[in-house]
Amino acid sequence: MFKKILIANRGEIALRVIRTCREMGIKTVAVYSTADKDSLHVRFADEAVCIGPAPSNQSYLDIPRIISAAEITAADAIHPGYGFLAENAEFSRVCEENEIKFIGASPEMINKMGDKATAKATMKAAGVPTIPGSEGLLESVEEGIRLSNIMKYPVILKATAGGGGRGMRLVTSDDEFQKAWDEAKRESGAAFGNDGLYLEKFIEEPRHVEIQVLADSNGKAIHLSERDCSIQRRHQKLVEETPSPAVDQDLRDRMGAAAVLAAEAIKYEGAGTIEFLLDKNGDFYFMEMNTRIQVEHPITEQVTDIDLIKDQIKCAAGIPLKEGNQMPKRFSMECRINAEDATNGFRPSPGKITTLHFPNGRGVRVDSHIYAGYTIPPNYDSMIAKLIVTARTRERAIIRMRRALQEFVVEGIKTTIPFHLMLMDNEQFQSGDFTTKFLDDFDFSIVERYED
Missing domain, CATH: 3.30.1490.20 (ATP-grasp fold, A domain)
Known part of the structure; x- marks a missing residue:
């Protein structure tokens, strides 16, 4: 097992990795830009190295600086999180050349699955349904x-x-x-x-349904059921849930089998996601593969009781998977809380958080890196928290999510909390009968009623 892991990322995903590493007895190294010197991932890691100024291309995307940070701290592995360099084949290759384990896909795998036309041809040859x-x-x-x-x-x-x-x-x-x-x-x-x-x-009336997979270095792959990511705005996910209201057990089995087939056909290693479009007739088609951990991985953890980061690290260390395919034991939903003004075209709202209160109680989880007094920089993605609720049924989860959103207090900036409150009250959303086009013609002025 690794002795020390450098996390080549920031925000909540960096904290998420640090927490699992601490439970596994692994030391951690945080890297940060000057804009993130007061971030919690810097405070909670065992060591921290400043790698440059605020612009990403001079810090979080600067491969030589990150490798240098790993070398001076004697880190034997790098976890890239999601975004930034997580699916960068050159970064994976440089880690390999410097004898630092990249906790992610190999350069060959990233190249093969990162190019969508190549990925589609590869999946078609493997017998996975393609558009x-x-x-x-x-x-x-x-x-x-x-x-x-x-x-x-x-x-x-x-x-x-x-x-x-x-x-x-x-x-x-x-x-x-x-x-x-x-x-x-x-x-x-x-x-x-x-x-x-x-x-x-073009698939009409589509849903976006993805299958979480894990694969070890021995060629074994498993799936951990599906996530429905159909609530999107301009192809950006806002809400994710599992299980999908559009997927029954037969379809779940078939999609899961296709995802495992895809992972094993390319000899994949680690955590990945096979993304499908599901049409109105129940037919599904491969869309793309994400060769990294996903933003929405917590809801899968909530319904399977599996720590995906832990298993991702274990697979990278060469430890065989012990689990088999997993079916959801309960229902979980995630709302992405962004520093954005939903009534003004989802315009980013960076600035200082003056007051903050996280919701709590049974079945509520918050993954976040913010705190009262923290200033959200304008340089990076606007997501500031993930609010996850878990319940026995989808109906109970919506009720719990509404309660948790009402408890979530962030002052000093605009957030998407009012949007999510509005969504929980929407009858079509409550019915589960929606597609990826649901928000295309939505009247977002309604959100104003939920701002107070």
């Missing part, structure tokens, strides 16, 4: 139009190196294709330095 589309990248507009007529519109153009909705365009006819092609190429080239596009059949 009908182009074989690899499109060479021209003419090829795209020809395939679109074979598949039948609507179709969607996607950036092969994309994420977060960038480089994606919906196309409903031949006349729209050229404009969509130009826009998607321009946007993906600017955002990712790669303007390659591929084409997929």
